[in-house]
Amino acid sequence: xxxxxxxxxxxxxxxxxxxxxxxxxxxxxxxxxxxxxxxxxxxxxxxxxxxxxxxxxxxxxxxxxxxxxxxxxxxxxxxxxxxxxxxxxxxxxxxxxxxxxxxxxxxxxxxxxxxxxxxxxxxxxxxxxxxxxxxxxxxxxxxxxxxxxxxxxxxxxxxxxxxxxxxxxxxxxxxxxxxxxxxxxxxxxxxxxxxxxxxxxxxxxxxxxxxxxxxxxxxxxxxxxxxxxxxxxxxxxxxxxxxxxxxxxxxxxxxxxxxxxxxxxxxxxxxxxxxxxxxxxxxxxxxxxxxxxxxxxxxxxxxxxxxxxxxxxxxxxxxxxxxxxxxxxxxxxxxxxxxxxxxxxxxxxxxxxxxxxxxxxxxxxxxxxxxxxxxxxxxxxxxxxxxxxxxxxxxxxxxxxxxx
Amino acid sequence: xxxxxxxxxxxxxxxxxxxxxxxxxxxxxxxxxxxxxxxxxxxxxxxxxxxxxxxxxxxxxxxxxxxxxxxxxxxxxxxxxxxxxxxxxxxxxxxxxxxxxxxxxxxxxxxxxxxxxxxxxxxxxxxxxxxxxxxxxxxxxxxxxxxxxxxxxxxxxxxxxxxxxxxxxxxxxxxxxxxxxxxxxxxxxxxxxxxxxxxxxxxxxxxxxxxxxxxxxxxxxxxxxxxxxxxxxxxxxxxxxxxxxxxxxxxxxxxxxxxxxxxxxxxxxxxxxxxxxxxxxxxxxxxxxxxxxxxxxxxxxxxxxxxxxxxxxxxxxxxxxxxxxxxxxxxxxxxxxxxxxxxxxxxxxxxxxxxxxxxxxxxxxxxxxxxxxxxxxxxxxxxxxxxxxxxxxxxxxxxxxxxx
Numbered sequence: 001x002x003x004x005x006x007x008x009x010x011x012x013x014x015x016x017x018x019x020x021x022x023x024x025x026x027x028x029x030x031x032x033x034x035x036x037x038x039x040x041x042x043x044x045x046x047x048x049x050x051x052x053x054x055x056x057x058x059x060x061x062x063x064x065x066x067x068x069x070x071x072x073x074x075x076x077x078x079x080x081x082x083x084x085x086x087x088x089x090x091x092x093x094x095x096x097x098x099x100x101x102x103x104x105x106x107x108x109x110x111x112x113x114x115x116x117x118x119x120x121x122x123x124x125x126x127x128x129x130x131x132x133x134x135x136x137x138x139x140x141x142x143x144x145x146x147x148x149x150x151x152x153x154x155x156x157x158x159x160x161x162x163x164x165x166x167x168x169x170x171x172x173x174x175x176x177x178x179x180x181x182x183x184x185x186x187x188x189x190x191x192x193x194x195x196x197x198x199x200x201x202x203x204x205x206x207x208x209x210x211x212x213x214x215x216x217x218x219x220x221x222x223x224x225x226x227x228x229x230x231x232x233x234x235x236x237x238x239x240x241x242x243x244x245x246x247x248x249x250x251x252x253x254x255x256x257x258x259x260x261x262x263x264x265x266x267x268x269x270x271x272x273x274x275x276x277x278x279x280x281x282x283x284x285x286x287x288x289x290x291x292x293x294x295x296x297x298x299x300x301x302x303x304x305x306x307x308x309x310x311x312x313x314x315x316x317x318x319x320x321x322x323x324x325x326x327x328x329x330x331x332x333x334x335x336x337x338x339x340x341x342x343x344x345x346x347x348x349x350x351x352x353x354x355x356x357x358x359x360x361x362x363x364x365x366x367x368x369x370x371x372x373x374x375x376x377x378x379x380x381x382x383x384x385x386x387x388x389x390x391x392x393x394x395x396x397x398x399x400x401x402x403x404x
Numbered sequence: 405x406x407x408x409x410x411x412x413x414x415x416x417x418x419x420x421x422x423x424x425x426x427x428x429x430x431x432x433x434x435x436x437x438x439x440x441x442x443x444x445x446x447x448x449x450x451x452x453x454x455x456x457x458x459x460x461x462x463x464x465x466x467x468x469x470x471x472x473x474x475x476x477x478x479x480x481x482x483x484x485x486x487x488x489x490x491x492x493x494x495x496x497x498x499x500x501x502x503x504x505x506x507x508x509x510x511x512x513x514x515x516x517x518x519x520x521x522x523x524x525x526x527x528x529x530x531x532x533x534x535x536x537x538x539x540x541x542x543x544x545x546x547x548x549x550x551x552x553x554x555x556x557x558x559x560x561x562x563x564x565x566x567x568x569x570x571x572x573x574x575x576x577x578x579x580x581x582x583x584x585x586x587x588x589x590x591x592x593x594x595x596x597x598x599x600x601x602x603x604x605x606x607x608x609x610x611x612x613x614x615x616x617x618x619x620x621x622x623x624x625x626x627x628x629x630x631x632x633x634x635x636x637x638x639x640x641x642x643x644x645x646x647x648x649x650x651x652x653x654x655x656x657x658x659x660x661x662x663x664x665x666x667x668x669x670x671x672x673x674x675x676x677x678x679x680x681x682x683x684x685x686x687x688x689x690x691x692x693x694x695x696x697x698x699x700x701x702x703x704x705x706x707x708x709x710x711x712x713x714x715x716x717x718x719x720x721x722x723x724x725x726x727x728x729x730x731x732x733x734x735x736x737x738x739x740x741x742x743x744x745x746x747x748x749x750x751x752x753x754x755x756x757x758x759x760x761x762x763x764x765x766x767x768x769x770x771x772x773x774x775x776x777x778x779x780x781x782x783x784x785x786x787x788x789x790x791x792x793x794x795x796x797x798x799x800x801x802x803x804x805x806x807x808x
Contacts, residue, residue, distance in 0.1 A: 014574045039802055043574075053802035066795035072570035074797050079575065096805040163703035166476030170418045170447075171483065175699070194705075269673010269696055291698035292673055295579070299567035301598075302792035303706065388706035391470035393478050398443055398457035401500040 003098035004036030006323075008056070011044040011106035011113070012079075013137065014072035015149030016156075016304045017312035021105045021133050022075065023068035024316020026056045032324050039099065044078035044106070045113060049089045053097070068313065071301055081109050087116040094121075094128060101129045101323045105316070107136035107147075108354055111331050115349040118329040131319045132331035132349060135312070137298050140184035142355040143347045145336040148315055149298075151308035151382035153180075154190035156297045157234075158383060161194030162390055164291070165201040165232050172230035173287025174221060174279055175201070178272045180297055182238035184358045185209050187297070191234035192371045193379055196390055201232025208238035209359045210368040212247050217275075218282050220369055225285060237271060237292075248274065305384030311342060318344040340381035407502035408440030410727075412460070415448040415510035415517070416483070417541065418476035419553030420560075420708045421716035425509045425537050426479065427472035428720020430460045436728050443503065448482035448510070449517060453493045457501070472717065475705055485513050491520040498525075498532060505533045505727045509720075511540035511551075512758055515735050519753040522733040535723045536735035536753060539716070541702050543590035546759040547751045549740040552719055553702075555712035555786035557584075558594035560701045561638075562787060565598030566794055568695070569605040569636050576634035577691025578625060578683055579605070582676045584701055586642035588762045589613050591701070595638035596775045597783055600794055605636025612642035613763045614772040616651050621679075622686050624773060629689060641675060641696075652678065709788030715746060722748040744785035 008025045010018055022040070029035045038056040041047035054075070056064075067074045082090065094102060094117070104114045114132040121128035134141050137153035157179055168175045179188040185207030192205060203224040206212055224231040239247045251274035272290030280288045315332045322330065330346035331353075337343050363375035412429045414422055426444070433439045442460040445451035458479070460468075471478045486494065498506060498521070508518045518536040525532035538545050541557035561583055572579045583592040589611030596609060607628040610616055628635040643651045655678040676694030684692045719736045726734065734750035735757075741747050767779035 010574075014571050040797070051802075051804040051807050054797065055800040055802050056797070058800040059797060063795060063798065066793075067797055070570065070794045070796070071567055073574040077574040093806060097802075159706045160700050160704055163475055163705040164699055166474065166705070167418050167699050167703035170414075170477040170481040269677050269694070273673050289699065290673070291700060292696065293700075294695035295568055295571050295693065296564050296695060296697075296700065299571035300564055301567040301570070301794060302563045389470075389474075390705060391467060391474045393444070393458065393460070393463060393471055394467065396459040396462040398455075398459050398501075400455040402497060403455050 002034070003100060004034055005039060005097060005099050006035055006101040006103065007039045007041060007048070007094065007099045008103040009041035009044050009048060009105070010073040010075050010077050011104060011110040012077060012135070013298055014077055015135055015137055015298055016071040016152035017148055017308050018072070018105055018135050019070055019074045020068045020309050020312035021135060021148060021316035023064045024313040025103050025133070025320055026059070026064055027061060028317040028320040030057070032320070039097070040075045043076035044080065045082050045086070045090055046078040046080050047076070048093050049086070051093055071304070072299055082113045082116070084116060087113060087120055090117055091120045091124070095126060100127065101131070103131050103133055103319050103323070105133040105135050107138070108141055108352065108356060111349060112353040114329070114331070115353040118349060129323045130329045131323050132352065133315050133319045134332060134334070137187060138181050138184050139186035140357045141352055142357045143351050144333040145342065146334060146382060148308060148312035150186060151305040151384065152303065153187055153297050154193070154379060155305045155383045155387070156300055156303045157187055157190040157293065158193035159303060159388060160293060161191040161202055161232065161234060162388065165194060166390055168201060168230050168232050171287070173289060174225060174231045174233070174285055176233045176235055176272050176275050176290040178235050178237055178290070178292045180293065181208065181236050183208055183356050185236050186359055188234050188236040189359060189363065189371045189375060190379060193376065193383060197392065199228055202234040203228060203231050204369045205234045205371065206236060206239050206369065207359060207364065208236045208240065209364060211242045212239040213241070214278065218278065221279055222283055225283070235271065235275065247271065251275070251278070305382060307382055307384040315344060322346045406438070407504060408438055409443060409501060409503050410439055410505040410507065411443045411445060411452070411498065411503045412507040413445035413448050413452060413509070414477040414479050414481050415508060415514040416481060416539070417702055418481055419539055419541055419702055420475040420556035421552055421712050422476070422509060422539050423474055423478045424472045424713050424716035425539060425552060425720035427468045428717040429507050429537070429724055430463070430468055431465060432721040432724040434461070436724070443501070444479045447480035448484065449486050449490070449494055450482040450484050451480065452497050453490070455497055475703055475708070486517045486520070488520060491517060491524055494521055495524045495528070499530060504531065505535070507535050507537055507723050507727070509537040509539050511542070512545055512756065512760060515753060515756045516758040518735070519757040522753060533727045534733045535727050536756065537719050537723045538736060538738070541591060542585050542588050544588035544761045545756055546761045547735070547755050548737040549746065550738060550786060552712060552716035554590060555709040555788065556707065557591055557701050558597070558783060559709045559787045559791070560704055560707045561591055561594040561697065562597035563707060563792060564697060565595040565606055565636065565638060566792065569598060570794055572605060572634050572636050575691070577693060578629060578635045578637070578689055580637045580639055580676050580679050580694040582639050582641055582694070582696045584697065585612065585640050587612055587760050589640050590763055592638050592640040593763060593767065593775045593779060594783060597780065597787060601796065603632055606638040607632060607635050608773045609638045609775065610640060610643050610773065611763060611768065612640045612644065613768060615646045616643040617645070618651070618682065622682065625683055626687055629687070639675065639679065651675065655679070655682070709786060711786055711788040719748060726750045
């Protein structure tokens with residue numbers, strides 16, 4: 001057919017650098033003579049089935065560069081999770097528009113969509129090249145050293161905890177910060193990179209990779225509070241008991257057993273508030289504060305890792321190169337090759353699709369409430385350059401006069 | 405007596421630039437030959453009555469500069485609000501240590517402490533010079549164009565909303581962001597500076613300067629949602645009904661009337677969650693998300709206005725100059741002299757002490773849910789240089805094939 005048409009779309013939660021990948025595709029594709037039009041689908045797969053396309057070929061490279069540096073999905077995103085029938089609709093539209101290459105920027109659900117569309121095209125003997133471009137702040141894609149979007153979100157979390165620690169040191173008490181990541185604790189663990197001096201927080205880190213026991217948590221907080229006179233805690237939103245039930249559900253139920261039961265305590269701030277309530281009531285600590293980092297950790301404008309920007313751009317560029325010069329569909333993966341350098345490879349879609357990576361055991365300390373130096377070595381180079389640093393006054397005490 | 409001793413302390417909530425003022429005092433004071441020792445009190449007035457002093461004269465100027473660029477109160481802070489008896493204790497310690505100059509960096513409560521200590525010294529004929537150095541993210545000090553700390557917090561809020569708007573545009577729905585400021589809406593209003601294109605959010609802003617009516621709020625949200633297909637809302641934590649009762653209390657009561665009543669729904673995430681619940685249930689909108697900006701807006705490391713840094717440094721320096729060359733106690737105030745330039749003056753303590761400024765009417769639109777261009781002109785220069793900017797793809801639609 002040789003229509004010279006390619007299609008790119010963005011799926012799932014936005015990140016600070018997802019537009020770098022989009023622009024990587026758009027600009028790299030323009031370098032190939034056989035590509036005549038670069039279509040972008042508005043709002044992911046939803047935009048494909050609705051034929052809601054824009055022509056990225058008509059954009060200036062100057063504006064594309066500015067969009068690349070803007071967080072969140074410039075084409076719009078979707079939470080639709082296509083099943084086989086939905087994928088068939090996608091394929092029909094691709095056929096109708098004679099799309100020859102399909103690039104989908106997203107997480108593990110998106111890679112599964114790409115896999116099904118790829119199989120559908122093969123079954124129909126339609127010459128389609130499909131490439132999944134990785135993106136997720138959760139860092140939970142199998143087969144990659146890390147995923148674009150995670151380093152910038154990790155940087156936000158590290159900076160937030162560095163600041164929260166300083167605030168907590170000035171006005172001592174207990175601080176609970178709840179971080180995104182239902183199954184993988186990478187982003188919560190990034191809080192440890194906000195730590196500089198030995199007595200800095202976070203003093204305790206709770207990850208979904210370990211079972212959360214409320215009594216153990218309260219005992220941990222008590223010990224840390226007595227030792228440091230304060231306590232900064234990082235908690236993953238995904239913490240759960242031994243049966244896998246989310247802690248937020250358990251705590252909400254416990255408190256609400258007399259109410260009508262129509263209160264949705266599983267809203268955004270609930271876990272932080274409920275944990276704070278437990279600490280206040282059980283440990284008799286007055287100053288207990290909780291924050292839920294919410295959407296800021298993935299969308300805040302102006303907090304980005306330059307390493308993440310560069311790599312997100314490159315996975316977009318490499319996707320086009322793999323598509324044009326390669327002979328198979330796949331998912332672009334980042335491989336670490338040095339301290340710090342990376343290269344890219346194309347994994348089979350089945351390796352990545354629908355699978356979830358969680359934190360490796362070597363990254364979590366034996367007591368389960370801290371990260372190891374191996375994790376610090378893993379994460380530090382990803383955070384990029386110009387990380388803000390915290391300094392403190394040295395202690396030069398003056399002798400007392402009245403109270404001596 | 406001529407002991408050559410001065411004392412500096414930090415009170416109230418930390419800010420991103422409060423250490424600039426501390427370092428401004430410490431470095432400027434070293435330039436005066438008659439000053440021999442610069443004492444710092446740990447944890448504000450609490451450290452004074454406890455004689456918990458450190459010698460800032462023994463710090464290197466190099467480390468002081470690094471501390472100046474670190475957020476949160478390096479000396480530690482306190483929430484103690486001294487009454488007359490407490491102020492008498494402060495005065496006794498100052499006398500015992502032969503302190504001749506007392507600098508207190510804080511908000512309107514702190515300025516009231518300085519006022520009482522000043523009066524106590526005069527009544528006792530003790531030669532003490534006391535200066536209040538302004539600081540508060542709430543921007544609620546009377547007599548100043550604005551207060552150090554506010555511009556950096558405002559920049560955080562503007563950047564957070566610029567990002568939240570992009571996220572909300574990618575995955576449309578309703579987003580509620582709750583911002584600090586119990587009585588003054590300046591910080592919540594700063595959300596408007598995150599807006600660039602005409603259809604950008606925040607689409608609605610709710611300030612404590614205006615009475616909050618739930619039915620009106622829901623009607624506003626409905627109109628905006630129908631118009632933009634989404635809605636981003638900035639809400640001050642201090643919103644209240646006509647009687648002055650906080651909305652968080654009213655909503656929590658309404659929901660909880662059957663429960664034991666021991667649930668503290670007035671915790672941090674409560675207002676955002678309760679407003680989201682109202683929108684979901686009354687307007688039948690599925691995707692409704694709430695964030696509470698919490699401690700990040702005052703402590704996040706790496707988001708600071710360079711204008712704020714400079715001015716916070718200068719109010720510290722000017723405090724020392726006013727103390728050494730002036731003939732009265734007072735509170736340092738920022739006066740705007742151009743677009744954009746400032747100068748400093750020393751206000752009588754009684755002008756500032758214990759008073760609260762709220763947003764001027766000219767800054768709020770007639771409908772009460774937006775800010776005016778006068779406010780944009782007021783705030784923009786304070787945010788400083790290198791504000792991140794958001795760009796979008798231009799709309800170049802492709803003709804439909806299947807659905808035409």
